[in-house]
Amino acid sequence: MRLSGVLSALALALCVTSSPTRRGNHVVHEKRAMEPKRWQLVRRLEADKVLPMRFGLTQQNLHKLEEMLMAVSHPESPTYGQHYTPTEVVDVFAPSDETISAVKDWLVEFGFSPERLRLSLNKAWIEVDATTAEAEELLQTEYHVFAHESGIEQISCHSYSVPEHVREHIDLIQPTVHFAHRLPRDFKPSQQKRDFQRLGMPGAHSGPKTNGVKVLAAPSDLSTCDEMITPDCLRALYSIDRTPVETKKNTFGISEFTPQAFLAEDLDIFFGNFSPSQVGTRPKLISIDGGVVQTEDQSFDFNGESDLDLEYGFALTNPQPILLLQAGDLVEGASFNNLLDAIDASFCTFEGGDNPEFDGIYPDRERGGFDHPESCGIIAPPFVISTSYGQDEASVTNAYAQRQCTEYGKLGLLGTTILYSSGDSGVAGDGGCLDDNNQESENGTRFNPDFPVSCPFVTGVGATQVNPGSTVSDPESACMQVIFSGGGFSNFFEMPSFQAEAVTNFLTNHPPPFPATQFNASGKARGIPDLSANGANYVIGVDGELELVFGTSCSSPVTGSIITLINDARIEAGKGPVGFINPAIYTASFQKAFHDITTGSNPGCGTIGFNATEGWDPVTGVGTPNMTALLPLFLALP
Numbered sequence: 227m228r229l230s231g232v233l234s235a236l237a238l239a240l241c242v243t244s245s246p247t248r249r250g251n252h253v254v255h256e257k258r259a260m261e262p263k264r265w266q267l268v269r270r271l272e273a274d275k276v277l278p279m280r281f282g283l284t285q286q287n288l289h290k291l292e293e294m295l296m297a298v299s300h301p302e303s304p305t306y307g308q309h310y311t312p313t314e315v316v317d318v319f320a321p322s323d324e325t326i327s328a329v330k331d332w333l334v335e336f337g338f339s340p341e342r343l344r345l346s347l348n349k350a351w352i353e354v355d356a357t358t359a360e361a362e363e364l365l366q367t368e369y370h371v372f373a374h375e376s377g378i379e380q381i382s383c384h385s386y387s388v389p390e391h392v393r394e395h396i397d398l399i400q401p402t403v404h405f406a407h408r409l410p411r412d413f414k415p416s417q418q419k420r421d422f423q424r425l426g427m428p429g430a431h432s433g434p435k436t437n438g439v440k441v442l443a444a445p446s447d448l449s450t451c452d453e454m455i456t457p458d459c460l461r462a463l464y465s466i467d468r469t470p471v472e473t474k475k476n477t478f479g480i481s482e483f484t485p486q487a488f489l490a491e492d493l494d495i496f497f498g499n500f501s502p503s504q505v506g507t508r509p510k511l512i513s514i515d516g517g518v519v520q521t522e523d524q525s526f527d528f529n530g531e532s533d534l535d536l537e538y539g540f541a542l543t544n545p546q547p548i549l550l551l552q553a554g555d556l557v558e559g560a561s562f563n564n565l566l567d568a569i570d571a572s573f574c575t576f577e578g579g580d581n582p583e584f585d586g587i588y589p590d591r592e593r594g595g596f597d598h599p600e601s602c603g604i605i606a607p608p609f610v611i612s613t614s615y616g617q618d619e620a621s622v623t624n625a626y627a628q629r630q631c632t633e634y635g636k637l638g639l640l641g642t643t644i645l646y647s648s649g650d651s652g653v654a655g656d657g658g659c660l661d662d663n664n665q666e667s668e669n670g671t672r673f674n675p676d677f678p679v680s681c682p683f684v685t686g687v688g689a690t691q692v693n694p695g696s697t698v699s700d701p702e703s704a705c706m707q708v709i710f711s712g713g714g715f716s717n718f719f720e721m722p723s724f725q726a727e728a729v730t731n732f733l734t735n736h737p738p739p740f741p742a743t744q745f746n747a748s749g750k751a752r753g754i755p756d757l758s759a760n761g762a763n764y765v766i767g768v769d770g771e772l773e774l775v776f777g778t779s780c781s782s783p784v785t786g787s788i789i790t791l792i793n794d795a796r797i798e799a800g801k802g803p804v805g806f807i808n809p810a811i812y813t814a815s816f817q818k819a820f821h822d823i824t825t826g827s828n829p830g831c832g833t834i835g836f837n838a839t840e841g842w843d844p845v846t847g848v849g850t851p852n853m854t855a856l857l858p859l860f861l862a863l864p
């Protein structure tokens with residue numbers, strides 16, 4: 227086994243089992259996904275330090291989740307559109323009594339008195355405060371303190387084990403292998419390389435990219451859509467033609483992660499040029515865990531994403547109000563799990579999936595942050611949520627990703643469409659490609675897909691472009707300007723049934739000339755993305771000017787706008803929202819409502835990436851939508 231970097235070698239060497247004889251039937255349950263960069267292992271953690279140990283119990287009926295989702299989301303299902311209530315969802319998946327007692331019995335047999343154990347309200351977590359010595363013996367591991375160059379410290383073990391008979395009852399245990407990405411706000415990395423930073427921090431997320439081109443005069447017709455995309459270009463490209471009428475009943479959410487924030491002046495510059503009736507329109511702020519629209523730091527990196535998402539979301543769905551799901555305070559920030567907490571009370575800290583290492587933990591008393599209880603189920607999930615943020619799948623553990631993915635599936639059961647941009651680095655990740663140990667490495671050659679888009683229960687959106695010299699009536703290509711559409715195959719998630727035919731066709735008819743060491747070519751892995759929309763040359767108002775931006779960050783809110791308009795029509799017809807759209811868009815009748823993208827590719831890892839081809843491909847999915855064709859199909863469903 228080849229290890230990248232001294233740290234991982236050190237961590238492995240020091241994280242030995244405390245005593246081989248006590249190991250018994252213990253099996254390794256989780257191992258750190260990626261070795262943290264620029265953190266030094268400084269010492270063993272003090273044996274008497276008290277750790278808030280949390281045991282995430284496996285939920286029951288998860289194997290039925292995909293089937294349940296198909297039943298409410300597949301156009302041919304007799305129960306299409308019959309979404310669940312939140313209580314029904316909690317009841318179906320709560321851990322079984324057998325699971326609860328298996329884990330309790332193990333802890334009591336180990337020596338924790340039953341009074342020390344607590345079961346969370348929704349039965350998803352068992353909690354116990356344990357000393358380092360107890361935790362190390364229980365999990366056959368060693369805890370170490372790591373110091374970051376910024377001066378902050380964090381504890382972690384490299385891997386941990388549980389008895390074989392308990393393993394199936396546990397999703398994950400915290401705090402263990404997961405490494406903090408939380409750094410002080412004023413910390414500026416000394417090198418360009420990405421660090422374990424939180425979402426929303428400049429450089430830490432796959433936000434839109436700029437080529438620095440300023441737009442001096444806003445285009446007034448469709449003749450320059452190959453050089454500058456405007457709302458009118460998108461209406462022409464995707465046959466978007468509807469003015470919402472059910473704006474009070476319909477809901478459209480756009481998520482942003484602090485310190486990323488929109489500037490009111492930027493919205494008005496954009497509206498003034500492209501949607502004059504909306505000057506002065508602002509989103510309704512849903513502040514999650516102290517989420518604020520900060521105006522202190524202003525630059526493309528702080529404002530580009532939010533400005534882009536809101537400007538196009540508003541213009542394309544005018545006059546639909548938009549809910550701004552602004553997650554995280556200025557000190558600690560937030561993760562996708564914090565966002566989930568806010569829209570789904572059953573997922574909250576230690577009641578659901580939060581991980582104190584990856585996720586902002588509130589109240590934040592330590593560093594002057596949001597000193598209030600965590601935002602938990604503060605709003606009903608909007609019918610559509612567009613999120614143009616992501617992280618490399620390899621940067622989180624499989625267990626963490628699985629637990630979060632399940633939650634997206636539950637939101638689909640409730641009738642919410644979850645859209646994520648697929649990333650801007652082609653088949654590579656933001657942090658490069660993977661080596662043989664699945665570590666991001668400068669010499670890595672293995673493709674590195676994004677998460678959460680690799681979760682089959684979200685709808686992944688790739689990017690296309692109007693080719694230079696072409697018009698909106700010509701076929702688009704995969705985006706190959708400034709960014710490459712994120713796509714490929716998950717290293718964690720299995721291929722869901724709804725895309726089996728599409729993925730099999732792609733791999734059979736256009737077998738990619740890459741060795742099996744480069745990506746999971748088994749035909750059993752989840753393919754990314756599901757669909758796509760233009761992601762090149764968007765004119766946005768940002769920091770007082772009109773500027774061009776690129777990325778799947780553009781594609782996701784545009785797709786979210788189209789689904790919101792379709793929901794509007796369904797609500798007007800007395801029907802519910804479309805919810806999880808993947809099972810529908812892969813069917814033969816729906817595919818006719820998409821423009822198949824057959825040119826371009828998504829380079830990365832020293833390759834040209836995958837080719838866009840006839841049918842679904844791991845660059846542009848099933849293609850770009852034609853809303854005029856899509857609307858009657860969705861309207862015809864119950």
Ligand SMILES: *[C@@H]1O[C@H](CO)[C@@H](O)[C@H](O)[C@H]1NC(C)=O
Binds near residue numbers: 668669
């Ligand atoms: C990458 O390859 C170069 C050239 O072969 C080598 O010098 C460097 O040490 C390698 N880096 C890693 C992290 O393996």
Ligand SMILES: *[C@@H]1O[C@H](CO)[C@@H](O)[C@H](O)[C@H]1NC(C)=O
Binds near residue numbers: 717720747748752
């Ligand atoms: C490919 O993906 C499938 C489905 O997730 C998985 O069972 C298999 O182990 C993966 N193969 C490799 C070589 O990773």
Ligand SMILES: *[C@@H]1O[C@H](CO)[C@@H](O)[C@H](O)[C@H]1NC(C)=O
Binds near residue numbers: 736738739835836
């Ligand atoms: C993409 O298409 C080109 C031209 O048809 C072909 O030469 C190449 O091998 C294909 N690449 C992949 C990754 O499929």
Ligand SMILES: *[C@@H]1O[C@H](CO)[C@@H](O)[C@H](O)[C@H]1NC(C)=O
Binds near residue numbers: 463
């Ligand atoms: C979109 O679909 C409508 C209805 O099927 C069709 O008339 C129109 O030509 C399509 N638009 C494009 C650009 O293909």
